Amino acid sequence: MNREPHLPPEVAQAPFRPLRFGVTRVHVRDGPAGVHYLRAEQALQPYPARMTDRLRHWAHERGQRTLFARRRRHVAADGTVTLTDWEHVTWAQAWATARALAQALLQRDLSAERPVLILSENSLEHALLALGCMVAGVPWAPVSPAYSLLSSDFAKLRHVWVTLTPGLVFAQDARYARAIGAVVPPQVEVVLAEGALPDRAVTPYAALAATEPTAAVEAAIEATGPDTIVKFLFTSGSTKAPKAVINTHRMWCANQQQMTQSMPVLAEEDLVLVDWLPWNHTFGGNHNVGMVLYHGGTLYLDDGKPTPALIGETLRNLREIAPTVYFNVPVGFEAIAQAMQTDAALRRTLLSRVRMFFYAGASLAQPVWDSLYASAVRELGLRIPMTSGLGMTETAPFALFVTSPEVRAGDLGLPTPGLEIKLVDVDGKTEVRYRGPNVTPGYWRNPEETAAAFDEEGFFRSGDAVRWIDETDVHRGLRFDGRIAEDFKLATGTFVSVGPLRARLIAAGAPYVQDAVITGLNRHEVGALVFPTPRVRELCPLPPEASLHEVVEHPAVLAHFQRVVDELARQATGSANRIARLVLLADPPSLDRGEITDKGSINQRAVLTHRADTVDKLYEDALHPIVKPTVQPPTDTLSTRTLP
Template sequence: MTDTSLYHRFQQSVAIHADRIAITEGDANISYRDLEAASREVGAALMGMGIQHGDRIAIWGVNSTNWVIAALGIQAAGGVLIPVGTRLRGREAGDILTDAKVRFVFCDASFGDFSYIDALLQHAPASVEKLVVLGALASAANSKVMSISDLRNSADRVDDAALNARIAQGCGDDLVDIIFTSGTTGRPKGVLMTHRKSMIACDIQREEINRFTPDDVFAVTFPFAHNAGYRAGWQVSLLYGVRIIPVRTFDAGELLRLIEKEGVTMLPTAPPIARALIDHPDREKTDLSSLRIMSTGGTVVPVRLIKDMRQLLGEGTIVQTGYGLTEAAGSVCNTFDNDPPEVIAQTVGHALSNLELRIVGPDGVELPQGEIGEVAVRGPQITPGYLDNPEATAAAFTSDGFLLTGDAGRLDEDGNLRLTDRIKDMYLVGGFNCYPAEIERVMATMPGIANVAVVGVDDDRLGHVGRAFVVPENGVQLTEQEVIAWCREEMANYKVPRSIRFLDALPLNATGKIAKIELRALA
């Protein structure tokens, strides 16, 4: 199966689940059969407008049915999808479109006060020929701009035979997408992914983590532009007859009502979202019995959050944490159903069965169990490398083919991976290694702290010291002195942050991870 294309696999799913609902958005439902028909219209129109096998096409918009239709249409036409994060702005998006040599862009007209169209008209490179608006378009401000409805109804669409021939041309070794890294450690790099690797990742995700059946309902809260919302979100779901619900923006009360109304069974979230759902006053009067799996991760997970999720979501809900990478096409590790709360909160579980995981030192040599080093992983779904960047590709792999993730961690006596931090987030205090996530995990247990992030700041005497950004719990007043005093009782002196800054909320990136680069700018 993996020698064909993702779109062909989707068609096989449609043949089985044609009349089932594929996507629910608001009060609108679209069946698998109609989703295929809509995507074929997009694919035929793209071909009619000159899109060739292997051409790059971007999508820049929030989660929606039309996002999925556009992505499947790109696959049908043999194109390569370039997802663009919705939190990026014009110049950042323009850099990605330039690096990827994008020809077409599907986009929202606007979101809030931000106009995607205006940003693209100002910053898109000359290679971009068309902007296709995913929603309604009152009037085209530029000859480059058209609506997806006009695209689907284009008189230039190729016929079914030509489209079928293009679909049949696809194979497992073709590129299916290029997802650009978040750029928190420098200019974003384009991660190459093939159809075969993507399908392997989807299949192992389904088999060992989601265990999907066609009765599942997946509320996708992570952005479609990121691996968690795309490949590990809607893409894997549609290969197995699952109904998805695109969540455009987060509101705890609305999400609770959605779970009850639609019978949501699968809900991966970032820890702040999970906490907001647990603490919302409507939770106790909301029927959450449909939830089968609720997972969280991507940053420090307080043990008390896991305990609260298990206690307050009901005995039938499996609580998971995990660890994934864009370069691994999704998940690398996951916890098991019967793991205790401490394991779920403080580790990311075991590696998936088709991946090899080891901890290595700076020389790439595997370290003994229990020692902290860089997490390295090898397996069939790992990226072949970075777009037009042989130097970065070479630097990312060991001589025997293990991907160096840039994450620091150790394996405990049970084989669970305990992440300590990003290698580049580590800082030295008087010669001692400090891993912010390790410090954050301890500080998160202090009464009155709702959330915390630590970064290293320059210090004339010690080289670097820690600065903690603390979000107090509602109604709690904390002082810098008492937080530092508590830390001195709980951790080694060199780990104790030398300064505390209080915030109403920590800055997050689009996948719910704390945006350390913004905190460093504040520091």
Template sequence: MTTPLRTPPPSVEVDHRADGSILLRSPLPLPRVRQSLPHIFDETADAHPDRLFMRQRTAPGGPWRDISYRDARRAANGLAQWLIDQGLQPGACVAYLSAPSIEHGIVAVATQRAGIAIAPVSVAYSLLSTDHAKLRACIVKPGAKIVFVDDATMFGPAMRALADLDVKFVAVKGAAEGIEAVPFAEVIATEPGPEVARRMAAITPDMTARIMHTSGSTGSPKATPQPQSNMTLTVAQIEAIGLLDFGGEGPQHLEAMPFSHIMAGNFNFANVIRAGGTIHIDDGKPTPELFPRTIANLREVSPHFFITVPLGYVMLCDAMEADDALRDSFFRNMRYIGFGGAVLPEAVKDRLLALSRAALGHELPIFSFYGATEYLFGTLKYWTGGRTDVIGLPLPGTDLKMQPVDGRYELRVKGPTLMPRSGYLGAPEASADLFDDEGYYRTGDAVHFADPDKPEEGLVFGGRIADDFKLTSGTFVSVNALRNDLIDAAAPLLREVVLCGLNEAHVGALVWPSDPGLPDLRERVTGAIATFNAGQSGSSRRIKTAIIETQPLSFDAGELTDKGNISPRVIRSRRSDAVADLFADAPTRDVLAF
């Protein structure tokens, strides 16, 4: 059984300025910041050459295959030399189209050894899209010269959609009709020369290491360059608050999120390497079809930390509450769990704490992570207890500014993890207003103190400023807070809620039930919303009309991003008829009225 995790108490330095803005900085000291992620990798490979770097199943339910840090470094050096032999200079870019894999991990390390950036691309743009327009944008904007795929047969249509872009393909296996691809095995077999070491020695903190793409929910994905310091500083920050203390063990990590997202591709990847741990690729996802694979993997892999979206924890709680053996396997080595992307409902937090008490004899720490593609993490709630809507305080080395905007505070971020001031690649219009005059990145997110008299209790996420609206009365509706409170109060009945009411007399809601086949669904939803309304005061906190949506949220239409988050603006636009019915005198569909 693991010993309880020890993290420092929350602390923050606050500076109230004359213009009404508030500056926040952490007083915690930073440990040594390494030169680059490849240098961190080599430290681990030197200290623990035989430890497993990555593992993945050969097929769903099949045996595991793996690679050690020693063998992964040899493969990465060979691949780095091959890239150099192709004429790629420092600052060039390669793309990876496939899901997390051992080969994907090797390429992520190898490119940076040669001073070249890797641009992981959401699998959805290759396998779910029909026109491949977003995929092409993800190759053209960063100027990728080499494109890697794990299975050329599976990704054949995507490869053919890129064939006219003068890129070279590398494939781990398979073949795409009409497309020539260099075998991955041939690439990593290249004999590394002295230029690889020279390229590594020349890496600087501001050199682009990764190019990550925003979700693309409002148009073409934006290519976001991330410097080496994005990862090296984050590793030092996590060391500073004790989250890399695994008692001398190499942490085991089960990774279900894609490397095209910052949590998996930057945070988890770099921190597991620094701690000398093993990344086990999870072929499951928090969906009814694929979650059984995650459960099967958790019976064999007992992680030392676990981070997922709140929906994933709902499904995990359901499974663990019905299976003590699964519960005990999940918590056996666990030091902490975390969530991001949305607020964790209090009811789900309580279930997780009860499960950890049953398995460990004490409550496991639950942390919240807040960040973005443009800067990785701005805040982290690294202490236990308190509300789940608290997103924490600045990590050491990251400066925050709370800027007054229309009666609220917009959170702004500044520090070495931030994208360059030049902005997104190939998108000057989208980059024009990213930073304020002091160089702080404008997040567009509203925040406030959990307790203004005790700033050390952290910041509360108040939603996207652009998503909030006013009623015709002039009453302001804080959309994120109302949405989260309704879902939490109705738990587990409602999976998603989209609030409407801009320039209307009241708040309406489109709601998606967790179980559309639930008996007496209409009566249950009506009762839940009525009960919620009874505890509220004011028109901005009451739902007056609601429609139970039967059509699932659509990825292809942009209602869901590739990260699984909703896009309320797209939903309201695409379902404008339903929105209109919420406020119509003679609606065309079944509207619940309160």
């Protein structure tokens, strides 16, 4: 019997490539007033006191193996960048350079009060300087390049500066000149990896890396411990100014051990990653870089991104380098799934030894998932398990992970060993809260926000809502149920659960919906702002040079989305889950305005704030064209939650 009717039988019945899941059972303890506490049945095993110990260990054990690799960049006179062969940094080279850089940092009297600010995309120099900071016991803070390169007023960068009071700034090259000139005081040293800055003296990165280490380096290592701050990672600042999340050695090391026990594949063979995820986010900078450091692996820096202009570089790298596990955001997997349908070289290399796919940052549409399965079965006769979980910057970030390959989009699974979670009713939804060694002690220089973030038992309030996959079997774990702060009430008092509704819309519109924002706060009906994918052009006969504005207004495109809203309307049980009006947006979400993060997830609140005029016009029928369902609306039923 085909247990997955949305898949062809030959795909649905294909076995999975073998993959062990470390946590499959959970202890549940009931608390007062419907509160529940969950712990994995297996205990957390010992972990190092500091990540520096892993760096030193692997430098001695695997000195000649590649730790980091990145394609060499050649910049032409007109600014065109060409990426050529791979430049490799071995574990032994990384350890030697980190010690040299640590010595240079120690000579500058830097500290948590005067940390290192990094203004750079992922690069070899960025990676090595971060390791040098770690060895010296000097925290660093990688900041979103968008704050410097895309912002017009540098407001978020100024906030970061005031919060941290850095003692040294590292920038990759002169592209950061405007931001540095606007925000960094003249007395603060600036280190540049490439080139020079106009009207400002800089220290070449190479000069720091040539410093001769002394006994002070070993003394600095010994002075660090589990509570030493490794780095500051900033939250996205979707609702307030970005907060500096304190990341300690205990958090990072405990979380890597937790990941190892939840995902045993990480320790079963030599780890190889090909990764573009930005290091100013916890997914790329803690989760992925951390696992490479912890397990003595190799990280190929991918200069591509899941955008039309840069996805080609990611595909090129995946045709050449075979990862053992692969991480991406849903929009990245969508591009890869589409390419694998016709790209035999991509299928052959990417699927050759990858044991597991993992997505985070947003919901993955089931058709994309199914397409990845189909390509793997075509190439291997096996399905590659698609996995996911839940975490956040404040949990270092790994917290929940699925328990088997038999999962669906939205499944989160069970807590990782050593982490206790608390399920609490908040306005009729179930919030998940965290307590464990991987949870941050708080926000730097922000005692008010720190106090508000923890409940009376010391559990971190995540703001994420969850529900059971199967209420009759708690060992299957939890599903994502949206963000509590995103949910709202219609003018009728009917409560709208944004996360599940948004996921249904994306799935119904796949593969032509990149993301969507649900509207309707204090209105009488639910609406949607839809950001289409580039593939939406396939729906109409317009030439490639046609603008996206022309495409989204084409009758064939509108006819497709008419079918989508009609089908969703037929499934609706009341006004809370019926999309009554929808508009396609030709202007993509903006990084600079915080509408989308560096890793590709949508910021619902920021979109609604910056496009308030569009929302008003949507409800005034002043936009053209607006898609409305032709199916009669249902009468609200008990499945629609109404609050007083």
